[in-house]
Amino acid sequence: MHKLLRQIVKTGMLRSRPCPRRDRARDIHTSPPSLAEELGRALAVRHVDTGSCNGCELEIQALGNAIYNLAAIGVRLVASPRHADILLVTGPVARAMAAPLRATYDAVPAPKRVVALGDCACGCGVYSPNYATVGKVDDVIPVDVAIPGCPPPPETIREAFATLICR
Amino acid sequence: MSFVHPNDGFPMTRGPAVGWARLPGPLPVDHAWVDDASWRALCEQWHAQDGRLITLWGSDERPAGLGFVVHAVFTYADAWHWISLATPGDRPRFSALSDLFPEAARLERALFDLLGISCDARDKRPWLRHEAWGPADFPLRRDFTQAAPVPKEADPYPFVRVQGAGVHEIAVGPVHAGTIEPGHFRFSVVGDEILRLEERLGYTHKGIAKRLEGMGLTDAGRLVGRVCADSTAAYAGAYALAVEAVSACAVPPRGVWLRALLWERERIANHLGDLGALCQDGGLAFGHTQFGLLKERYLQTQARLFGHRYLMDTIVPGGVACDIDSAAISDMERECTALLEATRRLRHIIDDHAGLQERFLGAGRLDRTRARALGAVGLAARASGIHSDLRLLWPSPPYDSLKARICLQEQGDVAARVAVRFDEIEESARLIRVILAEIPQGPVRAPCAPPKGTLGLGAVEGWRGPIVVAITRTPECARHHVHIHDPSWQNWPLLEHAVLLDLVPDFPLINKSFNLAYSGHDQ
Numbered sequence: 171m172h173k174l175l176r177q178i179v180k181t182g183m184l185r186s187r188p189c190p191r192r193d194r195a196r197d198i199h200t201s202p203p204s205l206a207e208e209l210g211r212a213l214a215v216r217h218v219d220t221g222s223c224n225g226c227e228l229e230i231q232a233l234g235n236a237i238y239n240l241a242a243i244g245v246r247l248v249a250s251p252r253h254a255d256i257l258l259v260t261g262p263v264a265r266a267m268a269a270p271l272r273a274t275y276d277a278v279p280a281p282k283r284v285v286a287l288g289d290c291a292c293g294c295g296v297y298s299p300n301y302a303t304v305g306k307v308d309d310v311i312p313v314d315v316a317i318p319g320c321p322p323p324p325e326t327i328r329e330a331f332a333t334l335i336c337r
Numbered sequence: 338m339s340f341v342h343p344n345d346g347f348p349m350t351r352g353p354a355v356g357w358a359r360l361p362g363p364l365p366v367d368h369a370w371v372d373d374a375s376w377r378a379l380c381e382q383w384h385a386q387d388g389r390l391i392t393l394w395g396s397d398e399r400p401a402g403l404g405f406v407v408h409a410v411f412t413y414a415d416a417w418h419w420i421s422l423a424t425p426g427d428r429p430r431f432s433a434l435s436d437l438f439p440e441a442a443r444l445e446r447a448l449f450d451l452l453g454i455s456c457d458a459r460d461k462r463p464w465l466r467h468e469a470w471g472p473a474d475f476p477l478r479r480d481f482t483q484a485a486p487v488p489k490e491a492d493p494y495p496f497v498r499v500q501g502a503g504v505h506e507i508a509v510g511p512v513h514a515g516t517i518e519p520g521h522f523r524f525s526v527v528g529d530e531i532l533r534l535e536e537r538l539g540y541t542h543k544g545i546a547k548r549l550e551g552m553g554l555t556d557a558g559r560l561v562g563r564v565c566a567d568s569t570a571a572y573a574g575a576y577a578l579a580v581e582a583v584s585a586c587a588v589p590p591r592g593v594w595l596r597a598l599l600w601e602r603e604r605i606a607n608h609l610g611d612l613g614a615l616c617q618d619g620g621l622a623f624g625h626t627q628f629g630l631l632k633e634r635y636l637q638t639q640a641r642l643f644g645h646r647y648l649m650d651t652i653v654p655g656g657v658a659c660d661i662d663s664a665a666i667s668d669m670e671r672e673c674t675a676l677l678e679a680t681r682r683l684r685h686i687i688d689d690h691a692g693l694q695e696r697f698l699g700a701g702r703l704d705r706t707r708a709r710a711l712g713a714v715g716l717a718a719r720a721s722g723i724h725s726d727l728r729l730l731w732p733s734p735p736y737d738s739l740k741a742r743i744c745l746q747e748q749g750d751v752a753a754r755v756a757v758r759f760d761e762i763e764e765s766a767r768l769i770r771v772i773l774a775e776i777p778q779g780p781v782r783a784p785c786a787p788p789k790g791t792l793g794l795g796a797v798e799g800w801r802g803p804i805v806v807a808i809t810r811t812p813e814c815a816r817h818h819v820h821i822h823d824p825s826w827q828n829w830p831l832l833e834h835a836v837l838l839d840l841v842p843d844f845p846l847i848n849k850s851f852n853l854a855y856s857g858h859d860q
């Protein structure tokens with residue numbers, strides 16, 4: 171136990187990052203900025219992977235580490251779409267995932283928003299539509315916020331969420 | 338017979354008399370065309386003599402007059418053996434391998450879904466198809482049109498039912514509760530005890546092989562590096578090796594060494610992430626925080642030195658698209674020291690933590706006999722005491738001079754898979770130090786001439802296991818086919834066995850200890 175405590179003390183407190191200024195989130199495309207009024211300042215996010223290469227997932231997981239600490243700005247990943255305000259979708263939409271995506275979207279209570287994360291979700295990326303790929307997320311459910319990148323670095327994702335909340 | 342290489346007079350001492358030809362490239366790969374009888378005879382012989390199935394796939398070679406071709410790659414004795422069987426274009430059929438090599442079962446089902454090549458295996462259910470395309474459409478056939486009608490109704494997929502007093506089913510997925518990829522798990526349980534687990538995958542099938550047929554070999558690296566991001570360096574590396582084999586391209590020594598540096602870094606980054614996640618699932622949030630920090634700093638170094646947090650697009654046919662200077666070398670040396678110090682400290686804490694050990698020890702146990710029978714590869718195999726590591730068994734440069742050491746554990750449980758990860762961090766850090774000290778000078782990339790050869794195979798020991806890329810070309814009709822194989826094909830079925838009689842609440846932990854690929858498998 172003493173080793174564990176010593177390691178915690180040694181790691182110390184990491185400086186927390188402030189909410190970024192709105193003008194810094196240049197690359198992020200959002201629909202009308204009514205999110206904070208409608209959803210409040212704490213967001214519950216449900217993630218759905220519709221065919222990603224798992225790069226975007228790695229960065230979502232990284233958002234939970236002590237450096238980005240997404241929870242500190244009020245964003246929480248939740249286990250059920252029924253608890254969510256936001257659906258965070260990664261990957262192009264593989265055909266076998268189109269129906270599960272719609273079902274998950276329908277399970278999120280209104281008011282809700284959809285965030286498309288990564289080049290694939292925003293615009294199909296390296297995966298153009300074919301027999302096994304429907305296309306981008308917007309071809310299946312309406313997208314409100316698009317965060318490009320392959321994968322988008324955690325700073326960018328964090329800024330996008332912070333912008334949604336800080337408006 | 339357009340693939341046939343001039344036979345270089347290789348001695349035909351390995352079973353039925355077939356003409357073996359050594360392929361170019363750093364791996365000792367022999368290729369042969371076989372007929373039905375020698376296909377079966379060879380497989381039986383290799384099965385009896387401890388050969389291992391690496392991958393099985395097919396390609397439509399009707400334009401070249403070969404009908405449909407079924408390919409299989411095995412490792413046996415001191416070489417890799419790639420056999421190709423031409424089957425009639427109007428009635429493609431081959432003799433199943435899954436009675437000998439159970440790991441072939443899903444590959445055989447996928448072969449039918451994609452190409453309509455059937456075999457005499459018992460399980461006829463689709464594997465990759467789902468309802469994305471019809472049962473009579475075969476997308477990898479050259480005459481398949483993208484506009485083939487998509488059936489509206491979901492096909493029923495009969496899971497194997499377990500019956501008896503008190504047995505019930507739990508269906509999980511494809512959308513999971515955590516941030517992971519989609520797949521379906523069907524548990525049959527009594528109380529909390531798992532009597533049977535059946536996996537259903539294929540949800541993220543994106544038709545990558547079909548896309549690759551329409552792309553130039555030298556342009557497709559970006560896509561191949563995005564089949565499975567956590568192994569992007571290994572995928573891009575295996576692909577580059579295969580392209581170089583058909584292009585007779587020699588990578589400059591510095592490029593070869595830098596690739597190994599990137600592969601070992603990728604291994605460390607993933608092991609750090611997995612150790613954190615395993616602590617989390619085992620109930621020690623402290624471990625998750627600590628390993629999360631270590632991994633994040635490691636990724637930041639990669640972004641700084643190689644231009645991408647996960648090393649995407651760093652390995653290209655002909656060499657690498659990055660280089661390191663002396664500042665970067667001392668940077669990474671310092672990083673190695675700090676990382677080893679931190680992971681050793683954390684390992685002590687984890688080993689001493691009774692609560693965590695209680696969760697790890699004995700959970701998801703897969704003994705060596707069963708792992709061997711199921712064809713386990715890579716990290717999971719090593720945790721069950723099986724010697725499986727390309728870096729040692731077929732060391733291509735620079736591993737021939739680096740002399741990697743294998744990290745083996747015997748118990749085959751979650752604790753063993755944790756221990757292998759810790760040991761491999763140590764070993765990869767050691768290799769990185771040797772690379773940093775001894776890396777040769779010179780260019781890092783050579784131009785890759787347009788491909789001339791007909792067959793090329795590349796393989797890299799990724800952090801999960803061997804990633805294999807095979808290229809077949811028919812130059813007369815300007816066509817090629819690229820087959821990519823993820824070790825998860827072999828290792829997903831292990832999970833079904835490892836969880837038997839464990840408790841449902843232990844499943845996330847056991848699953849994480851394997852951490853298999855979905856996108857890499859489904860493609």
Ligand code: SF4
Pocket residue numbers: 221222223224225226260261262287288289290291295296319320321322563566
């Ligand atoms: S955007 Fe890039 S990282 Fe994300 S799923 Fe697509 S290919 Fe993978």
